[in-house]
Amino acid sequence: xxxxxxxxxxxxxxxxxxxxxxxxxxxxxxxxxxxxxxxxxxxxxxxxxxxxxxxxxxxxxxxxxxxxxxxxxxxxxxxxxxxxxxxxxxxxxxxxxxxxxxxxxxxxxxxxxxxxxxxxxxxxxxxxxxxxxxxxxxxxxxxxxxxxxxxxxxxxxxxxxxxxxxxxxxxx
Numbered sequence: 001x002x003x004x005x006x007x008x009x010x011x012x013x014x015x016x017x018x019x020x021x022x023x024x025x026x027x028x029x030x031x032x033x034x035x036x037x038x039x040x041x042x043x044x045x046x047x048x049x050x051x052x053x054x055x056x057x058x059x060x061x062x063x064x065x066x067x068x069x070x071x072x073x074x075x076x077x078x079x080x081x082x083x084x085x086x087x088x089x090x091x092x093x094x095x096x097x098x099x100x101x102x103x104x105x106x107x108x109x110x111x112x113x114x115x116x117x118x119x120x121x122x123x124x125x126x127x128x129x130x131x132x133x134x135x136x137x138x139x140x141x142x143x144x145x146x147x148x149x150x151x152x153x154x155x156x157x158x159x160x161x162x163x164x165x166x167x168x169x170x171x172x
């Protein structure tokens with residue numbers, strides 16, 4: 001039976017091509033590439049270096065600052081865990097956006113600490129509440145924060161392992 005199907009299909013294709021009017025062609029399927037993953041704006045004026053308290057081998061901290069919402073840093077552990085971003089130079093911070101990677105959903109506590117170096121950090125904001133995967137938490141200070149080189153995010157409570165899809169820092 002297998003050997004009869006192929007000649008039949010070839011004959012059908014030849015018949016179809018022979019029946020076409022002049023100038024017509026057999027339509028061939030077009031392969032469309034998959035859409036690119038969503039990307040957050042990046043900050044090319046900074047060289048962001050991310051470190052963390054812990055990481056899964058396939059989810060290092062750099063994935064939280066790569067501008068790609070399809071990747072994520074994952075500590076592979078429950079709280080308390082942290083991720084730290086070094087901006088590479090002192091800057092004025094006007095906002096921070098954190099895109100949650102979390103399963104299961106539930107009550108969380110996340111703290112944002114900033115400073116000129118890892119030893120001199122100040123707590124500038126605490127997010128407390130119910131979060132779920134892909135939620136966006138945003139902190140915009142009343143007055144831009146000056147002399148910031150380090151952004152340190154601590155997850156103090158969560159129903160899941162500590163992870164972030166993306167951390168976007170708005171600074172100049």
